[in-house]
Amino acid sequence: MTPELMQITIFTLAVALVATATLLVPGTLLAWLLARSEFPGKALLETVVSLPLVMPPVATGLILLWVFGTRGPFGGLGFEIIFTWKAVVLAMAIMGLPLLVRTARPGFEQVPRRYELMAESLGAGRLRVLWTITLPLALRSVIGGTLLAFSRALGEFGATVVVAGSIPGRTLTLPVAIYTATETGQDRQAAALLAISVTMAFGAVWVSNRLVYATSKNPG
Amino acid sequence: MSIPIRLQFTLKQGNFELTINENVEAQVLAVYGPSGAGKTSLLEAIAGWREPQSGEIEIGGRVLFAPAQHIRIPIRQRRIGYVPQDALLFPHLTVRRNISYGAPPHEAGTIDRVSAILEIAALADRRVSGLSGGERQRVALARALVTSPALLLMDEPLAAVDIARRQRILPYVRRVRDELNVPMVYVTHQASEARAIADHVLMLDEGRVVGRGTVDLLPT
Secondary structure (H helix, E strand, O other), X not given: OOHHHHHHXXXXXXXXXXXXXXXXXXXXXXXXXXXXXXXXXXHXXXXXXXXXXXXXXXXXXXXXXXXXOOOOOOOOOOOOOOOOHHHHHHHHHHHHHHHHHHHHHHHHHHOOHXXXXXXXXXXXXXXHHHHHHHHHHOHHHHHHXXXXXXXXXXXXXXXXXXXXXXXXXXXXXXXXXXXXXXXXXXXXXXXXXXXXXXXXXXXXXHHHHHHHHHHHHXXX | OOEEXXXXXXXXXXXXXXXXXXXXXXXXXXXXXXXXXXXXXXXXXXXXXXXXXXXXXXXXXXXXEEHHHOEEOOHHHOOEEEEOOOOOOOOOOEHHHHHOOOOOOOOHHHHHHHHHHHOOHHHOOOEHHHOOHHHHHHHHHHHHHOOOOOEEEEEOOOOOOOHHHHHHHHHHHHHHHHHOOOOEEEEEOOHHHHHHHOXXXXXXXXXXXXXXEXXXXXXX
């Protein structure tokens, strides 16, 4: 592997890991909230969370560009996001969020409510019930969803290219590098990047599927 | 130790309706009746797992539920120990961690004492999936007792145990009654079981109380 390929691979893995870690807690809490609570605006929240799944990724990128660009509502935060590695993380996290939420949520729903009621009868508050009972019993789905979000982050292209561009050494990820190599006729480079990309995605999805399939067979 | 138990409520679940209007003082109150009489619903209303549409629940002079006075004590603050028919042990925790789940901090003495009375100390490091029906009931009983409940609810604790073992478990329940002095509501559809453990009985059928008094009322 050339140093350039190595750099792109390590950068892509690193930003995908940071993006997954960033959305892990809010995504898991969101999945639990949607599984276990009724509140005004729940249907709207469910729809908004799922939007990145069905919208063109480029459109999602454009929205992020407007929101986090210098003239957007979060543009004056005092630190630069757009066209930096933080924009790559942002795009990956937003695109991965629905996969985590939609995979983890059924896992939470499958935890029998009576276990939670029993924990409450033993004096546990809502957060302790979540941490000690619900989350451990839904853990496979949460891990499965996290891996799916991670693999989505590895493959993220459309939103990334809009908010972060393709700056070598700064924002260039595997999918964007594959596109650039193909466009510029570097077929061997594109094939090598493709092989790395397929291997990583295959591993993440395979492990995720094993976990989620085991959960649906054995919810307890 | 006898305590006053005041149950005045209506609980509707689909076509079924449980109506109770009782004021008893008992150490062990047996709730006796056939399947579908509403025995488990009665326990779950006391524990707070199901909310009656109206009425009042008062245990040992403490009002737990009185919506007319805006009183709805949360499940975790009720101090009601509950041993359901299926024991409902947390499947991902060992026996030791199940028992200590609701124990106040630094209460190892209570855990040891309860484990000794119920003869389950040797099971501490076992996973709950490997326990027999009788062992599960004793672990569930210990888990409820270490919280020092004001009232213990037991839902047909011998139903999941084969006939040969029933005579070996009943003495443990008697020891809890006599050595730990915990007031109980004990649900059963076996008259002999109710006579062996209770001092008062409430006879239920199709959601209505059809008899009340001392255990001498029970059929022989």
